[in-house]
Amino acid sequence: GRRRLLAAYETVNANFTKLFTALFEGGAAELTLTQSDDPLAAGLEIMAQPPGKKLTTLSLMSGGEQALTATALIFAVFLANPAPICVLDEVDAPLDDANVDRFCRLLDEMKKLTSTRFLVITHNPVTMSRVDRLYGVTMPELGVSQLVSVDLTRARQLAATA
Amino acid sequence: GRRRLLAAYETVNANFTKLFTALFEGGAAELTLTQSDDPLAAGLEIMAQPPGKKLTTLSLMSGGEQALTATALIFAVFLANPAPICVLDEVDAPLDDANVDRFCRLLDEMKKLTSTRFLVITHNPVTMSRVDRLYGVTMPELGVSQLVSVDLTRARQLAATA
Amino acid sequence: MNIAELRLAGFKSFVDSVRAPIEPGLTGVVGPNGCGKSNLLEAVRWVMGATSAKSMRADDMDSVIFAGSAARPAREHAEVTLVLKDARGRAGAPFADDDVLEVSRRIRRGLGSTYRINGKDVRAKDVQLLFADASTGANSPALVRQGQVSELIAAKPENRRRILEEAA
Amino acid sequence: MNIAELRLAGFKSFVDSVRAPIEPGLTGVVGPNGCGKSNLLEAVRWVMGATSAKSMRADDMDSVIFAGSAARPAREHAEVTLVLKDARGRAGAPFADDDVLEVSRRIRRGLGSTYRINGKDVRAKDVQLLFADASTGANSPALVRQGQVSELIAAKPENRRRILEEAA
């Protein structure tokens, strides 16, 4: 139990450090197991330093920085044991345009590294223009959902003018 | 203590019901004090019914519906005792375009009803185009913040093409 | 193994039958607030054998059945199906040679859930194990619910450590 | 009473002096992730007499002083000022006739905070009461922190009820 957790920690930490510096285009980050000699009771702390800033715990970063860092952690875990399906429900919500772009490049990288199929739920026009196809969910009748394929070319035109 | 809380509840509930139906363009909502004969130990539950849907507690609504409903509650409390300053930090993040537009109309209404000065922190281009002026916060030097006035005309042009 | 299609009928706001092919790469899902996007993720977790009604914004499991709208009456059952391809050997006998597995969960109001693979009744456990062995399942860290990133940020360090246990 | 201007020096990422006039109506605040927007709201709550370091993403109050960056050393003090207009009678003597009140809070590393109104030393309590009597203050429900809407949604009903107590 303990040995497997420590092995998982090593793998995930290595992935996390790489993904963070890719997403933030620099800086440094690491996971630390804290507060207990027994890793099975320990806490997982996240330390991060965006380029040019001080190393702090996750809780002292900005909203968007926290979201991007936590996303790096989620993908660090994912890469340790890739799933056949990954669904991301509005994880890009707190990100500014530059960070949404980096998030989409991360998804492209995940696509190359795995055979996982991704469903990306989003309100963001940049994300909408960076996926391979789009489903639109609508309620033509109040309270009743329908699913339609959306023309990606149109979504890309809209994003290009935004 | 108890009488003041009940009076506050009556006022806020009346405001909340009005603001909800204005924001959702229909439907119904109400606040209920629950779980205790003593209002000072009671819980505040939020029941809401968007147009065409079933009445449920807040926790069963969609992310955007929850945010819009909670925003109606915040403004219901605000109207009971308007503050000279109101700062909203990214409350529009989970809202789709139609709901951001309704949120901005709510702000216009609050502007008419009070002499409150509003600071609206946002990443949303629609919101940016609907305020009276814009401050841009930047870090021309890494880790050091600066404040500048942003040309609103430009922001409105960008939003119009989006 | 690939997850190639999601089908819903009577599940939450998807009262009418819906088929959603899931193709390789990145598929975006868009639409207004409250139109049903998160319900799709909940349907995936539900058919994989999710046991916590709370984790799918429901008071109890019957709450995932279409509850009615202004124009339509409530339904009495809901069904979700996942179509798995290149799935040979993923399920035990009698499915050991099946390349395509249709895994479905059905709930009837007041009568609980039943599970099927390729039309045959199976136990919930069989479905849960099938997906767990394929590195997925209702608790897969790759299924990121709305607001879950914020929960991870706000979590106590001891609770955050559990994300490592999913990787182990 | 109107809050007409916010000034910061050495507060979090605002190491250089910054003056932000606050005009009537709606003022938008925009900028990339991590550039300092939420720090502005924290500065407003801080000068109003906020006592909880945790509520401004700080381990202790000294943490709001500029901690240094790649190119600059840490500072030893931070100061935030709010300029109040049409404020006659809002503060007690000796400010009773002052129409403009400059309320400032200053912290020196290791030495705690001091407060001033129009250049005269006052107690924290005087500042907190001034703002509370004007229907605002560090705990005003009109100061909505990033993520606070989500906290309200997820809150236990007993904790949610406290929002009514702010209105009472």
Ligand SMILES: Nc1ncnc2c1ncn2[C@@H]1O[C@H](COP(=O)(O)OP(=O)(O)OP(=O)(O)O)[C@@H](O)[C@H]1O
């Ligand atoms: N059992 C049910 N029967 C009918 N409708 C339901 C049922 N359960 C949930 N709903 C409806 O589904 C809607 C929620 O859908 P969902 O959360 O998927 O929206 P969404 O597209 O993710 O929106 P957002 O962008 O705001 O997150 C709610 O409006 C709710 O009324």
Ligand SMILES: Nc1ncnc2c1ncn2[C@@H]1O[C@H](COP(=O)(O)OP(=O)(O)OP(=O)(O)O)[C@@H](O)[C@H]1O
């Ligand atoms: N004491 C300090 N000294 C220097 N910099 C600090 C200090 N405290 C916080 N910061 C920096 O301020 C930045 C956070 O700023 P803030 O939270 O205001 O960003 P934001 O503009 O709101 O971003 P977002 O859009 O992501 O919410 C962090 O990057 C942090 O490093």
Ligand SMILES: [Mg+2]
């Ligand atoms: Mg949703």
Ligand SMILES: [Mg+2]
């Ligand atoms: Mg912020």
